[in-house]
Amino acid sequence: MRNPLLVPDLREFLQGGEEDALREFLGDQHPGRVAELIEDLPDGEGDAVFRILESRERAGVLSYFENDEQNRLVEAMPPKEAAELLRVMSHDERAALVNRLDEDFVDEVLPNLAQAEREDIRRLTSYEPGTAGAAMTTDYVTLPAHITVREALERLRHEAPDRETIYYCYVVDHNRRLIGFVSLKRLILARRSSFIEEIMQRDVIFAKVDDDQEPVAQTIDKYDLLALPIVDADARLVGIVTHDDAMDILRREQTEDILKFGGVAPDPEADTVPYWQSHVFTTVRRRIKWLMLLFLAENLTTPVQQHFQWTYGDQKIPALALFISLLTGTGGNAGSQTVGTVIRGMALGEIKLSHTLFVVLREWLTGLCLGLMLGAVALFYIHFWRAQPWGVSGVVAIALFGVCMWANVIGSLVPLAARRVGIDPAVVSAPFISTLVDATGMVIYFTIAITLLGLVK
Amino acid sequence: MRNPLLVPDLREFLQGGEEDALREFLGDQHPGRVAELIEDLPDGEGDAVFRILESRERAGVLSYFENDEQNRLVEAMPPKEAAELLRVMSHDERAALVNRLDEDFVDEVLPNLAQAEREDIRRLTSYEPGTAGAAMTTDYVTLPAHITVREALERLRHEAPDRETIYYCYVVDHNRRLIGFVSLKRLILARRSSFIEEIMQRDVIFAKVDDDQEPVAQTIDKYDLLALPIVDADARLVGIVTHDDAMDILRREQTEDILKFGGVAPDPEADTVPYWQSHVFTTVRRRIKWLMLLFLAENLTTPVQQHFQWTYGDQKIPALALFISLLTGTGGNAGSQTVGTVIRGMALGEIKLSHTLFVVLREWLTGLCLGLMLGAVALFYIHFWRAQPWGVSGVVAIALFGVCMWANVIGSLVPLAARRVGIDPAVVSAPFISTLVDATGMVIYFTIAITLLGLVK
Structure with a gap:
């Protein structure tokens, strides 16, 4: 699927210093494609293109690079810029990245983030590898039960840029306990004046934070879910595992059969x-x-x-x-x-x-x-x-x-x-x-x- | 994740003839869970519960049964009822089901469907096994480029019940040629008065209808897509392959390594x-x-x-x-x-x-x-x-x-x-x-x- 014809266009924009045209050109592409284009450029030019991207786009592109390349690109940034990137990255990838970065560099970057973000990183990096907690992300949407569909859609519109997915919304009570689930499809179909508690599904399929990640991925696969909510010992919602991460977990598990065989x-x-x-x-x-x-x-x-x-x-x-x-x-x-x-x-x-x-x-x-x-x-x-x-x-x-x-x-x-x-x-x-x-x-x-x-x- | 506690409740509703209570109880559950509940009941009772479901819910539940069980349940229905079920089923599963059903039964059922539906079934069953065409479904959303976001959302609301996914919308010209892509997330974020052509991504990742299904599934996996559009030789959009089907294709491929090994x-x-x-x-x-x-x-x-x-x-x-x-x-x-x-x-x-x-x-x-x-x-x-x-x-x-x-x-x-x-x-x-x-x-x-x-x- 790689398109070698795009590389000359890209280099032309770059050499002409046409940053705006370049940004527009790249904005029309899937971040995964932008990552491939950058890989196909010589090192210096690739880095230049990466630096031109605005931070949200940059976060999207970054996730398609190999781990070593991610580390290199981020460690080359000034701490403030790296902090801004971390702020807009998907929360699970951000935690994984921080785990890999040079400790001294992390110490310089973290003070530039808000308390809540630092806390989120600390928590996500603290789960036992191989558990649902280590595989989950925290950038999901929650809704209270007592608001209307209209209010919920308005809220989604505000939160969407910072959420990995807005297609599944989880309904929580004032203690963050998971009490229901509503898909964006159901929200769109519902009367705008209905209350969330009237339209939500009450029997939510979920997993526990210390569950093994394999059955979690199998559940996502079995029920064809986009994400599975993860709760702690007190039934409070603490994260979600998304379908693409489940796919990675299942691949690891399925190829394990070759090892056993x-x-x-x-x-x-x-x-x-x-x-x-x-x-x-x-x-x-x-x-x-x-x-x-x-x-x-x-x-x-x-x-x-x-x-x-x-x-x-x-x-x-x-x-x-x-x-x-x-x-x-x-x-x-x-x-x-x-x-x-x-x-x-x-x-x-x-x-x-x-x-x-x-x-x-x-x-x-x-x-x-x-x-x-x-x-x-x-x-x-x-x-x-x-x-x-x-x-x-x-x-x-x-x-x-x-x-x-x-x-x-x-x-x-x-x-x-x-x-x-x-x-x-x-x-x-x-x-x-x-x-x-x-x-x-x-x-x-x-x-x-x-x-x-x-x-x- | 099976909950044996629900079965007694279910039998009580059933024996008390409380069909409405039963329907409400089941409506709160994921269709995959309803399928498990039905499997856990004795044969006759399971069939009775299945018959109580309204047709859309029934279509959802059906897809979680084994193929043989699906055939048995559908062939036991009067032709009109079976036709109504086919009408609301996801289009790829419907085509697969028709392929498996007894031919005489199909001949009785199909005349109860509208011309367009019959044509859709005929087309989807005609693709070579192992190609993108055979793996795709046709119940996706298309939008013209010249309408506004407000109009698009209104349209989605109308079409949502009949679509496998509304989270990805494909923009086509008057010849159904694929010219753009817009996610529901982007629609929700956009100004209501913007035109689709202003906000759509123009560089769409797609595959051809006679492509091998494996690279198609790999593309979905690589770019973390929910679906991939499939076009014919004239670049006209003819279907989409969804992420859950991609997962099944990849599983088949990965386990193939065991066979080779x-x-x-x-x-x-x-x-x-x-x-x-x-x-x-x-x-x-x-x-x-x-x-x-x-x-x-x-x-x-x-x-x-x-x-x-x-x-x-x-x-x-x-x-x-x-x-x-x-x-x-x-x-x-x-x-x-x-x-x-x-x-x-x-x-x-x-x-x-x-x-x-x-x-x-x-x-x-x-x-x-x-x-x-x-x-x-x-x-x-x-x-x-x-x-x-x-x-x-x-x-x-x-x-x-x-x-x-x-x-x-x-x-x-x-x-x-x-x-x-x-x-x-x-x-x-x-x-x-x-x-x-x-x-x-x-x-x-x-x-x-x-x-x-x-x-x-």
């Missing part, structure tokens, strides 16, 4: 953290649970083969051959976990092509930790329980270590390489990676055996 | 079809592509083992042992495909616990077809290329056939069983299934070898 244990706490911010040890902890469990289950392949080896007749299966399935199976599992993680990160936009080197290094490090743990277990397990000499258990242990690192490297590299050449990375499936690890894992295994056992042809 | 080839045509409606042969066709390709890749494990078998010293690896990885690897791949399909079906609500038997039978049949094809290839490949006797290649072929069926049965049974005992089915990961198939697949393999080769201990 790749064999990474769910972890509600770690899961609200983006790929980059989660610690490698958190990643290792989430993966080792299933990986170790499946490793132990995979060990069954050894006694099964031993049990049936009489079918080979006189030929006795060599000790090293007994552990091939254990090794390639575990490598495939580690690879599936990595692919699941990387594909999800790409689907959420957290992992980009430019991160390839970092992602591969990070996954290699994860594979190193996982391989060390599995290798240590294998070393003793195979020697003592499977009664193999240290030579065999040592080879299997070191091969496991190598295969885990290898599986994690290709599990992260292949989906990124697929995108690089224009293939949908999601087709790099778990079966694809485990098949790849099956043949290559054997080469690693035998090579280590040859080296360690001093075998010569 | 499980190793099922993407197929845009087959993918708009729900699990139940897709033919087993379509399923087989989508899976065999990757499965066969991976099977051929998995064959590399045999020459790798042969190449390295000198490391075993005097011991020569038995022929049967050479094909273990090929067999268990392919079984694991087939199982991953099945788990991916079933988990996605459950995430979309297409597969329910009550379908367990059907799903398992269907997947078993799919496994049978896949196993036949893979087995046939293995029989000749292993005999001619790998120079093994027919006995060995026969055992591998039949074992492949058995393992594919087995993998598909457990791949469908285990996630459903997990849900039955209250475990999140998505934790039944690809690694879990391939590990399970590794050990059990060997048992199948050796058992078949013993039987076929007439081996005795």
Whole structure:
């Protein structure tokens, strides 16, 4: 949907110093489109266009930039200008932005805001991540029950510029307790002289401020709502969660199925953290649970083969051959976990092509930790329980270590390489990676055996 | 969010014949909640409550029922009543409903509708599935550019009851060409005497009627829109896609990643079809592509083992042992495909616990077809290329056939069983299934070898 034809127009206005014409031109565009235009300009020119916008428009455009870019643009502003921007921003985005900005800068900016705004920011930043409170915004419309529709419409007209949505109005009593709901559609349809309490819906669907954000988003989705009101422990209205934020929450949740399907244990706490911010040890902890469990289950392949080896007749299966399935199976599992993680990160936009080197290094490090743990277990397990000499258990242990690192490297590299050449990375499936690890894992295994056992042809 | 306390109230009204009280009680509820209440009542009583609702409310409630239930309720109505319901239904849901209803019944109902409504239904049902046209609705608001804000608001008030949304208004010229956009928020904020053309946004984000529905939904998501206008080849406005439909489209798309990750080839045509409606042969066709390709890749494990078998010293690896990885690897791949399909079906609500038997039978049949094809290839490949006797290649072929069926049965049974005992089915990961198939697949393999080769201990 990007329109490259607009960029030359924009640059012409800019170079001619025609600020008014530029403002009018941009005012006809959706803020998301303006953000794209600014991104398509060289850095200095983009910043110049951004500075020309009046503050409300600027707030709208800002929300379409990446977080880092938002921080950069805001921190480049004089504190007074930044404060004015914060004043007109949507309240949830403002709280998120303040959380990310440099603390010293925030200390300079906040005194320029009114007490109520500062209080609002403080409150919204204080909720536990992952709760309804952390996902909600406070720029919604409330109405008292005793006013008329005419008065309500007049009030909406006054408040509209500062509200994220005016399409849903919540009716509260003098203690701010939620007692009803009326949509703007219903207001428009009603007689102007009716009272709000006559036309409002009394059975309001709501959620609590400390509810988990996922069921909140599911409720919005299920009932096709534009927003869901959030109340505190005393049934007082404290915010709303809007449909677009619900969509983001559901996306995070749905893509989580890919992670689980790749064999990474769910972890509600770690899961609200983006790929980059989660610690490698958190990643290792989430993966080792299933990986170790499946490793132990995979060990069954050894006694099964031993049990049936009489079918080979006189030929006795060599000790090293007994552990091939254990090794390639575990490598495939580690690879599936990595692919699941990387594909999800790409689907959420957290992992980009430019991160390839970092992602591969990070996954290699994860594979190193996982391989060390599995290798240590294998070393003793195979020697003592499977009664193999240290030579065999040592080879299997070191091969496991190598295969885990290898599986994690290709599990992260292949989906990124697929995108690089224009293939949908999601087709790099778990079966694809485990098949790849099956043949290559054997080469690693035998090579280590040859080296360690001093075998010569 | 279900409130079981309301059901006794409802039954009391119903048994007391207090229809007016009942209507008032239900009018205070969100239609989605009314639908739940009706579902919680015994069949006869639920139908009685549904019949009491006035037609607009009834249309709202109907949309929250499952498709089968919608068909049943509507087909039980006299044709005139059904026509009145269709008249007030949202236009996209109405078209979808007509598509599903019994043809003879539709022939009785349609003559009771006005020409324009019949034409609208005919047009909306004629678009290619998966396009913007098939996802859009036609009950939106248009405004001419030359009227004032006051006149526009008056018009909205008239049209609101019949429109899915009045929050976004599209400005069209006398040829219905889309020339602008104005939100109700902007209308409310504007001076009453302003003309629409003065306040409208001229750069409207839109899509074409034959565009793929996925990018359309992504655009709605990206710009946080409530709806996106859809135009035909002559730039005439023909419909809108709303945010809640976009959410459904995106869910379908995002969960598709699970399918791909499980190793099922993407197929845009087959993918708009729900699990139940897709033919087993379509399923087989989508899976065999990757499965066969991976099977051929998995064959590399045999020459790798042969190449390295000198490391075993005097011991020569038995022929049967050479094909273990090929067999268990392919079984694991087939199982991953099945788990991916079933988990996605459950995430979309297409597969329910009550379908367990059907799903398992269907997947078993799919496994049978896949196993036949893979087995046939293995029989000749292993005999001619790998120079093994027919006995060995026969055992591998039949074992492949058995393992594919087995993998598909457990791949469908285990996630459903997990849900039955209250475990999140998505934790039944690809690694879990391939590990399970590794050990059990060997048992199948050796058992078949013993039987076929007439081996005795």
